[in-house]
Amino acid sequence: xxxxxxxxxxxxxxxxxxxLLNPLNKDNPxxxxxxxxxxxxxxxxxxxxxxxxxxxxxVVLTISNVIxxxxxxxxxxxxxxxxxxxxxxxxxxxxxxxxKAFVFDVSKQLSVFVGLIITNCIIMGRLEAFAxxxxxxxxxxxxxxxxxxxxxILIVVAFFRELLGSGTIWGYxxxxxxxxxxxxxxxxxxxxxxxxxxxxxxxxxxxxxARNKDLIEEK
Amino acid sequence: xxxxxxxxxxxxxxxxxxxxxxxxxxMLLKPFQDRNIAVEKMRGILSSTNIESTTNDAIKLYDKxxxxxxxxxxxxxxxxxxxxxxxxxxxxxxxDIDLKKELYNKSKKLNYILxxxxxxxxxxxTFIIPLYGKGLWGPIWGYFALSENYNKVVGVTFAxxxxxxxxxxxIDTKAFQKQFIGKEIFxxxxxxxxxxxxxxxIDLIPETLRKHxxxxxxxxxxTSNGVSDMLNDCLENYLPYIKKQx
Numbered sequence: 001x002x003x004x005x006x007x008x009x010x011x012x013x014x015x016x017x018x019x020l021l022n023p024l025n026k027d028n029p030x031x032x033x034x035x036x037x038x039x040x041x042x043x044x045x046x047x048x049x050x051x052x053x054x055x056x057x058x059v060v061l062t063i064s065n066v067i068x069x070x071x072x073x074x075x076x077x078x079x080x081x082x083x084x085x086x087x088x089x090x091x092x093x094x095x096x097x098x099x100k101a102f103v104f105d106v107s108k109q110l111s112v113f114v115g116l117i118i119t120n121c122i123i124m125g126r127l128e129a130f131a132x133x134x135x136x137x138x139x140x141x142x143x144x145x146x147x148x149x150x151x152x153i154l155i156v157v158a159f160f161r162e163l164l165g166s167g168t169i170w171g172y173x174x175x176x177x178x179x180x181x182x183x184x185x186x187x188x189x190x191x192x193x194x195x196x197x198x199x200x201x202x203x204x205x206x207x208x209x210a211r212n213k214d215l216i217e218e219k
Numbered sequence: 220x221x222x223x224x225x226x227x228x229x230x231x232x233x234x235x236x237x238x239x240x241x242x243x244x245x246m247l248l249k250p251f252q253d254r255n256i257a258v259e260k261m262r263g264i265l266s267s268t269n270i271e272s273t274t275n276d277a278i279k280l281y282d283k284x285x286x287x288x289x290x291x292x293x294x295x296x297x298x299x300x301x302x303x304x305x306x307x308x309x310x311x312x313x314x315d316i317d318l319k320k321e322l323y324n325k326s327k328k329l330n331y332i333l334x335x336x337x338x339x340x341x342x343x344x345t346f347i348i349p350l351y352g353k354g355l356w357g358p359i360w361g362y363f364a365l366s367e368n369y370n371k372v373v374g375v376t377f378a379x380x381x382x383x384x385x386x387x388x389x390i391d392t393k394a395f396q397k398q399f400i401g402k403e404i405f406x407x408x409x410x411x412x413x414x415x416x417x418x419x420x421i422d423l424i425p426e427t428l429r430k431h432x433x434x435x436x437x438x439x440x441x442t443s444n445g446v447s448d449m450l451n452d453c454l455e456n457y458l459p460y461i462k463k464q465x
Binding site: 042043045046049074075076077078079082083086090093094097098100101102104108110112113161165166189192193 | 230244356357
């Protein structure tokens with residue numbers, strides 16, 4: 001199928017590039033579509049869990065998008081949501097098993113949130129809206145793009161929350177080394193509470209809309 | 220339109236394939252996971268007596284420092300003793316005891332046994348008591364190392380299954396656990412006080428009680444209370460044994 005498609009359009013045609021790049025910015029699942037907010041609040045108090053979470057979502061979303069896209073012509077429409085859920089859930093369990101077997105420390109940190117990827121609305125949303133009606137290669141790009149779009153927001157939020165809330169980056173005490181505590185600086189405990197994640201996401205949305213006028217709704 | 224027959228066959232085949240894939244993966248990865256869990260347990264035990272280990276040398280260090288594994292019953296008598304790699308009494312290894320099950324038996328007023336590990340380092344003995352309790356989202360557990368006179372805390376480690384990252388999950392950080400070192404579980408009269416995790420910090424409580432308390436975690440109150448309860452519930456089981464040793 002790939003070779004036949006290659007004749008028609010190159011792998012990274014303008015359309016395909018848009019599939020990959022749009023979700024990073026002006027079609028971002030978190031800041032524009034406002035999906036997957038729950039995990040953006042939960043795992044972003046520290047950088048490392050946020051990073052592994054982003055990675056797990058990239059794996060799950062990309063692979064499940066491709067699988068559903070391959071199956072799309074055989075899935076009975078009446079049970080399509082169930083089929084999608086089964087695919088997502090199996091992949092998430094596989095990811096969890098692998099994390100537990102090979103990177104035990106990280107899997108301990110993420111604990112319950114790996115399991116909760118199943119309920120991440122971005123994944124169901126992409127399967128239903130895109131993979132069900134598109135070929136595997138565009139579905140792959142779409143899944144990858146959306147997952148990275150989700151992931152980079154998570155990492156930015158986690159960076160600021162960890163830096164301002166705990167004074168560390170990836171567990172390394174930067175502010176302590178810079179000697180800010182000696183000058184009377186104190187960690188902002190509020191940053192590690194979930195509401196601050198919303199406020200940081202809000203600030204990202206603000207900056208994004210200020211820079212990109214297309215995103216501002218007409219009254 | 221797809222017929223009902225097609226839908227039934229489709230879903231049956233899908234479920235069978237998925238079940239086969241998942242159970243194969245679970246079976247193949249199980250030995251790795253079990254080993255990780257055992258190593259993790261050893262690291263927790265070692266870390267409570269301030270011996271730092273890595274995933275690679277944990278088994279070696281455990282064999283080197285943990286000299287005795289004692290199993291005691293509810294009245295404080297020794298049921299089983301595993302010393303330097305062989306049994307001197309009984310046939311249960313304290314390392315293999317499922318504390319969750321034993322605590323459940325206790326709550327049902329059934330017979331239960333308790334593990335106690337003895338670490339010997341530089342000629343000094345420490346007694347390590349495994350802990351198990353409830354956090355906010357799931358179980359929390361840990362290891363509690365007491366000095367030779369069963370009073371001063373040498374060190375402690377906590378771990379958790381599902382506490383909130385950045386909040387309750389902070390119980391597994393060194394910063395939280397460091398606070399316990401040097402605290403005492405008996406007051407001057409010899410009564411059991413356990414160690415309380417105090418919301419708002421130990422500055423709020425009378426000075427005489429401060430050696431039995433540590434600061435709680437902001438934003439992690441329920442987990443912090445869980446730690447308090449776990450310490451109290453698990454340590455008090457050992458009181459009969461400690462009384463007999465004194």
